[in-house]
Amino acid sequence: MALAQSQLLNGELEAAVQTASLAVDGGDSLQSKRFQRYVTDFQAEVGGHMSNPIVAAFNDQVRDALARLEDDE
Template structure:
């Protein structure tokens, strides 16, 4: 799978690139119905931190969250939505402090 290779070969010092690669991988996993893998991969992308400084990445994550929320009754998906909300709130708080 190309998306997994992209994640594996991206240097962690490039947090934004790694975040995007992980979100592409999560999208692929979603299309394959692998909800547990989706949540794990997308959560790693969101928790990457620096990626959230990009408005494009924020949009990508929120669009993805809306897509995955079709499965909101799944506890892992609900937890992911909470992770996204928390990460966005932390980023907003940091942004206000500057």
């Protein structure tokens, strides 16, 4: 998520979202409350780009991953 944040700060929106998607795909990382905070902070920062399909897909991915996590509990 640190790399995604850096890419976002450099104006590389699509690269940042792709990097964040790979981090979320890691699976177990979302079990960490700290990692969840990093993800939600990132989502807030890209929130101004909701019309971009890659951002919308990332938000769907996070929602689905969190739902699966809740189902496993």
